[in-house]
Amino acid sequence: MNGREKSAPGRLRAMCSMVLLAPALRLIPGRAAAYSGGACWLSMAVAAPFILLDIWFLSAFMKNRAPGEGMSELLCRALGRAAGGAVSALFSLWFVFYCGFILRSGADRFISTVYPSSAPWVFVGVMLFMGLAAALGAEKTLQSAAAVFLPFMAAALTLVLILAFTTVSAENLLPVTAADAVPVLKGAAPAADVCCAILTDACFLEGGSVKSPRRFRDWSLWLIPQLVLMLALCAVTVGNFGGELTAKMNYPFFAMIRSVRIIKSVERIEALVVALWVAPDFVLVSMLLIIASRTLMKCAGYVSREGGAALDMTHGRFIIWLCALGAGLVSVFIAPDSFALELFSAKIIPGLNIALIFVLLPACFVAGKIRKTI
Amino acid sequence: MKKVTAAALALSLALLSGCSGGSIYANYREIDRLLIIQTIGIDRGADGGVVLSISAGRLGGEPSVCMRAEGPSISEARDLLQNYAPNEVLFYSHINCVVIGEGAAKAGIGKYLDYIQRSVDFRLDTPIFLVKGGNAGDLVMGAAGESRSVTDVLESVKRDVEQSDGGKVYTAAEIAEALSFTGAALVCCVECAAETGADPNAEKSEVTAIPSGCGILMSDALAGYISPQETRGLNFLSGSTGSGTMELSAGKYRATVSMDGAEASLEPVWAEDGSIKFINAAVKLRAGIAEPGYLAPLDENCLTALDGALADEARGWINSALARSKTLSADFAGLGRALELDFPVKYRAMPRSFTDQLPDIIFNVSVTARVGRTYDLENPAGLPGGAK
Numbered sequence: 001m002n003g004r005e006k007s008a009p010g011r012l013r014a015m016c017s018m019v020l021l022a023p024a025l026r027l028i029p030g031r032a033a034a035y036s037g038g039a040c041w042l043s044m045a046v047a048a049p050f051i052l053l054d055i056w057f058l059s060a061f062m063k064n065r066a067p068g069e070g071m072s073e074l075l076c077r078a079l080g081r082a083a084g085g086a087v088s089a090l091f092s093l094w095f096v097f098y099c100g101f102i103l104r105s106g107a108d109r110f111i112s113t114v115y116p117s118s119a120p121w122v123f124v125g126v127m128l129f130m131g132l133a134a135a136l137g138a139e140k141t142l143q144s145a146a147a148v149f150l151p152f153m154a155a156a157l158t159l160v161l162i163l164a165f166t167t168v169s170a171e172n173l174l175p176v177t178a179a180d181a182v183p184v185l186k187g188a189a190p191a192a193d194v195c196c197a198i199l200t201d202a203c204f205l206e207g208g209s210v211k212s213p214r215r216f217r218d219w220s221l222w223l224i225p226q227l228v229l230m231l232a233l234c235a236v237t238v239g240n241f242g243g244e245l246t247a248k249m250n251y252p253f254f255a256m257i258r259s260v261r262i263i264k265s266v267e268r269i270e271a272l273v274v275a276l277w278v279a280p281d282f283v284l285v286s287m288l289l290i291i292a293s294r295t296l297m298k299c300a301g302y303v304s305r306e307g308g309a310a311l312d313m314t315h316g317r318f319i320i321w322l323c324a325l326g327a328g329l330v331s332v333f334i335a336p337d338s339f340a341l342e343l344f345s346a347k348i349i350p351g352l353n354i355a356l357i358f359v360l361l362p363a364c365f366v367a368g369k370i371r372k373t374i
Numbered sequence: 375m376k377k378v379t380a381a382a383l384a385l386s387l388a389l390l391s392g393c394s395g396g397s398i399y400a401n402y403r404e405i406d407r408l409l410i411i412q413t414i415g416i417d418r419g420a421d422g423g424v425v426l427s428i429s430a431g432r433l434g435g436e437p438s439v440c441m442r443a444e445g446p447s448i449s450e451a452r453d454l455l456q457n458y459a460p461n462e463v464l465f466y467s468h469i470n471c472v473v474i475g476e477g478a479a480k481a482g483i484g485k486y487l488d489y490i491q492r493s494v495d496f497r498l499d500t501p502i503f504l505v506k507g508g509n510a511g512d513l514v515m516g517a518a519g520e521s522r523s524v525t526d527v528l529e530s531v532k533r534d535v536e537q538s539d540g541g542k543v544y545t546a547a548e549i550a551e552a553l554s555f556t557g558a559a560l561v562c563c564v565e566c567a568a569e570t571g572a573d574p575n576a577e578k579s580e581v582t583a584i585p586s587g588c589g590i591l592m593s594d595a596l597a598g599y600i601s602p603q604e605t606r607g608l609n610f611l612s613g614s615t616g617s618g619t620m621e622l623s624a625g626k627y628r629a630t631v632s633m634d635g636a637e638a639s640l641e642p643v644w645a646e647d648g649s650i651k652f653i654n655a656a657v658k659l660r661a662g663i664a665e666p667g668y669l670a671p672l673d674e675n676c677l678t679a680l681d682g683a684l685a686d687e688a689r690g691w692i693n694s695a696l697a698r699s700k701t702l703s704a705d706f707a708g709l710g711r712a713l714e715l716d717f718p719v720k721y722r723a724m725p726r727s728f729t730d731q732l733p734d735i736i737f738n739v740s741v742t743a744r745v746g747r748t749y750d751l752e753n754p755a756g757l758p759g760g761a762k
Binding site for chain 1: 467468491493494496497498499547550551554555711714715718719722
């Protein structure tokens, strides 16, 4: 365990629920509507078997872990120290890159929805600083923080969805026929992509959690509220705007919040809601920095040590700073404007994600089984 | 070290809030200087520009503030207006109504809808009004008085349209979605009328807005109008009547009836190739006598005659609106969507789109009506009979 205090797997799942909110709100309604129009709400249910398959695969993989081992240790065991280290390092670089993208897209969300004509750098800088501070601490603390944030976020989201539900038009969601099967299947891809990415991230942190004998069941149960949430997000957003209009918007959920009124007296609450979404971004950025830095530390042969002073650079802790610097640089250079960012959001990030999760990881598993090392 | 980190984190959070004093973004505004704009009017300016008229709500009995400026775009017109109001910050986040002039609508409202969708100030559920035969600026500037603003006037129109006619003032989102989906949409029309028509003491320049049916948008540009009666006919066809009144006349019988409700259904008859041959539309109306046109017993003959008159009147309005839809080949009434909802498989298997088929489709509209006696008052007061 290398000095790390183990946390309950429930906290890790709570953190994943929290983290899911960031890409779900940014991506799901718009992207799913682009594929399947008004029937996109059904795509969330269709995504379930694919995500369950991923949970089953990851559970089969993680079943082989020894106490204290996470995905990076398993990869090293499966492929040997050199190849496993290289694959782990590749995943680390991916996490740093993804972290930089989240920093930039989080800033873009602020600019698009509340602060027009602003420069993204203050938002990027503050979020990076907060994420770095969390990454320098213990991962258990971050999981506890996520568990504390989650009920507030769930309450806020539920309230918004209920208020927005009052203006939903059923005509925008129906009818659904057999002809919608293929579009609905395509619409399931963003939900499956987002969920599978987070499930894979969680595997890298499982070394810090107690090993659960019923991993598949636990994560399958975790999936139910996440899919219900995404289904509600799609139904309410598309029910308000229709499939065509939703698909055209960058942030349809946040555009919808602009119209939410509380008992016809309180309105324009979008700034509050957008500000609330700093919390999932913060947890996601911190989590990615933690995973990337811990994995790189192991690759470099350092023994990971939780906590410690912020400026303590011993035991490879300088790698945390390097990861933060890398994420910051990615956020600066990844996209000069929101059009370029959209390209990353729609094509490059999901493409890389799919390659790593659905190609590289299963290949490593198969290699480990052939080599009989896992 | 932990204290230093905590302090730095707190400071960084403060940077994201209004405490930043404008260092992060350029939209920092003092709340006591805000002039809250409630209605904007958009007209077509010279060289394709925009004439923007704005009206702020009344505060503390003060008359509402109205301003107008012309610029190449809405954004630049807004900047110009801000120059005219150096002591106030024009605040657009609580706009309740958008009014568009006829000229601007004829040129196309797509760019205005796009602006509303993009702007963080505007809401997509903002109702949009079209000024039939006039400019938005004339209404916005002219409807402002000592005791009211154009927003009050338009909100009254909205109530009237929704409650009396059972109709709808379409929002920016609904118009944008309808244009995307069917290529046609309706927008609520108002006409400017001199206030002196109802109040002889009013200033001659004061105007008010009167509901005037709907404008038909095709490919985002104004393609024509449907009258208030045709609009009501379409409302009946969608099963909505509101509680407004209708004047009926059948031979010697006359009465004003108030609408109670409607039921409507659409039944398509499919051709062998899967296209639609006919659409049988059935509407059942219910109304009650609000005001007899003469002092005579309301016997069964009278009520039967009024039933027929109501049905004939409604059928005429519905047929007229549908004929307009066929002539323009524009499904502004949303019939295609209604059919798709009820017959999704057959609808989606059609060889041509519903809009393409529209000119060839024959509508058989049947209307039945039942006029009852409001409060079950058998005969007019003053005649023998009275309440049962």
